Amino acid sequence: MKHAMIDDLLQKRGLKRTKLRIALLNHFLSAKHALSYLEIKGALGENVDKSTLYRNLTTFEEAGIIHRIDHSGVAKYAFGKGQNDGHHHAHFVCDQCETVYCVEKTGATTINVPKGFKTKVVQMIIRGTCSYC
Amino acid sequence: MKHAMIDDLLQKRGLKRTKLRIALLNHFLSAKHALSYLEIKGALGENVDKSTLYRNLTTFEEAGIIHRIDHSGVAKYAFGKGQNDGHHHAHFVCDQCETVYCVEKTGATTINVPKGFKTKVVQMIIRGTCSYC
DNA sequence: TTTCAAATGCAACTTAGTTGCATTTTCATT
DNA sequence: AATGAAAATGCAACTAAGTTGCATTTGAAA
Numbered sequence: 001m002k003h004a005m006i007d008d009l010l011q012k013r014g015l016k017r018t019k020l021r022i023a024l025l026n027h028f029l030s031a032k033h034a035l036s037y038l039e040i041k042g043a044l045g046e047n048v049d050k051s052t053l054y055r056n057l058t059t060f061e062e063a064g065i066i067h068r069i070d071h072s073g074v075a076k077y078a079f080g081k082g083q084n085d086g087h088h089h090a091h092f093v094c095d096q097c098e099t100v101y102c103v104e105k106t107g108a109t110t111i112n113v114p115k116g117f118k119t120k121v122v123q124m125i126i127r128g129t130c131s132y133c
Numbered sequence: 134m135k136h137a138m139i140d141d142l143l144q145k146r147g148l149k150r151t152k153l154r155i156a157l158l159n160h161f162l163s164a165k166h167a168l169s170y171l172e173i174k175g176a177l178g179e180n181v182d183k184s185t186l187y188r189n190l191t192t193f194e195e196a197g198i199i200h201r202i203d204h205s206g207v208a209k210y211a212f213g214k215g216q217n218d219g220h221h222h223a224h225f226v227c228d229q230c231e232t233v234y235c236v237e238k239t240g241a242t243t244i245n246v247p248k249g250f251k252t253k254v255v256q257m258i259i260r261g262t263c264s265y266c
Numbered sequence: 267t268t269t270c271a272a273a274t275g276c277a278a279c280t281t282a283g284t285t286g287c288a289t290t291t292t293c294a295t296t
Numbered sequence: 297a298a299t300g301a302a303a304a305t306g307c308a309a310c311t312a313a314g315t316t317g318c319a320t321t322t323g324a325a326a
Contacts, residue, residue, distance in 0.1 A: 016272060016323050037313075049275050054314060056273090070203045073282075074313075090244055095253065106245045111223055111257065113236055116264025120228065123258040124244065131249025149292050149303060170282075182306050187283060189304090206313080207282075267326100274321065281314085290305065296298080 002029060013063045020048065024056060025065070034069050034076035034091070034100035069100055076100050090124035096133035135162060146196045153181065157189060158198070167202050167209035167224070167233035202233055209233050223257035229266035 006025045010017050023044050028035070037057070041048055057077055060066045067082030068075050069091050080089075080102065092101040105124060113119055139158045143150050156177050161168070170190070174181055190210055193199045200215030201208050202224050213222075213235065225234040238257060246252055 014272095018273065018323075020274085050313095051276080051315075052274055059273095070205055072203055073206060073208065075206065092246060092250060101247075101250075103244070103246055103250075106243065110239065111236065111259055112239050113225060113259060113261070114234075114264065117225060117234075117236075118262045119259050120261040121259070123260065125256040125258065126244055126246060126252050126254075127256065128246070128253040129251045131247065147303095151292075151304065153305085183282095184284075184307080185305050192304095269326085270322105270324100272321105272323080274319105276319090277317095279314105279316070282312090284311070285309085286307105288305105288307090290303105292303075293301100295300085 002026065005029075009065055013065075015059065015063065020044070020052060021056060024053075024060075028066060028077070028079040031079065032101070034071075034078040034102065036071075036074050036076050040077075071098070071100055078102050090126055092126045092128065092130065094130035094133055095127055096129055099130060099132075101130065135159065138162075142198055146198075148192065148196065153177070153185060154189060157186075157193075161199060161210070161212040164212065165234070167204075167211040167235065169204075169207050169209050173210075204231070204233055211235050223259055225259045225261065225263065227263035227266055228260055229262055232263055232265075234263065 003022075006022055006029075007017060009025060010021060015021065024040065027040065027043055035043075037050075037053065040057075041050075041053060044053075057066070057068075057075075061068050061077070061082075064081045066077045066079055068077055070076075071093065078100070088105045089102050090105040092103045093099075094101075103126065111119070111122065136155075139155055139162070140150060142158060143154060148154065157173065160173065160176050168176075170183075170186065173190075174183075174186060177186075190199070190201075190208075194201050194210070194215075197214045199210045199212055201210055203209075204226065211233070221238045222235050223238040225236045226232070227234075236259065244252065244255065
């Protein structure tokens with residue numbers, strides 16, 4: 001049950017269960033792709049406050065509930081931790097509709113970095129065309 | 134000789150040889166990492182016009198002389214074509230100083246994308262610590 | 267049911283980048 | 297060298313994304 005899961009997500013991190021947060025997490029849970037501020041605002045209603053929404057996105061990101069993806073000057077957010085935390089997935093960016101999807105990362109990669117450089121995480125961005133375009 | 138190379142770069146694309154463009158390309162040629170608008174402005178002098186600089190960055194990018202890398206809301210530029218054009222390199226982002234370096238990409242990768250999705254280019258971003266941090 | 271930190275709402279601000287337009291410059295042609 | 301047109305510049309005003317300060321409200325622990 002989705003509602004219980006959302007309560008759990010918030011409670012575990014000591015985050016208060018507000019109307020906006022519940023709506024926001026509900027939306028993230030059913031989203032099929034990463035969402036920009038404008039997409040979220042469009043979905044949750046125009047009366048949602050800009051600062052409150054941005055602050056919650058930051059809060060959720062810091063709490064590891066969602067992760068941010070930079071996409072040509074506009075941040076997009078998707079459910080789940082980022083790749084900084086051991087969870088491995090790649091981002092697919094459609095060059096037609098500019099939609100960003102999280103996809104599973106399979107297959108090994110090796111990159112030689114210059115001497116003195118220490119690799120921590122390897123992110124992948126796949127550019128191409130999505131199934132709707 | 135650097136000057137001749139710069140003239141060549143501009144001439145081949147029918148771009149006029151202006152003072153700013155020459156200074157800009159000189160700076161890019163000796164840069165060891167990707168540069169933001171502010172870094173470039175700082176290097177070329179405060180009297181450089183914002184629009185002119187931004188317009189030249191766009192022009193150079195479209196001409197395939199430099200390529201843009203998005204980095205948490207700030208665009209950075211580096212010499213060379215992007216990975217959309219067959220040239221393969223990855224970007225190393227230092228999590229201490231936030232500097233972006235272009236590094237050679239070695240080793241094969243395979244990513245399974247969902248049905249109906251078509252992969253064109255695979256970009257890689259390596260996060261870690263650079264040799265100066 | 268009180269209490270208080272956390273969250274919200276609003277307005278004002280910042281930062282990155284863009285646009286319109288008049289002036290200047292490059293470069294090819296004479 | 298002089299000319300002329302297209303390209304590039306400089307300036308000001310604007311937009312879009314995101315942030316900050318502060319007074320008010322709300323959730324949940326006591």
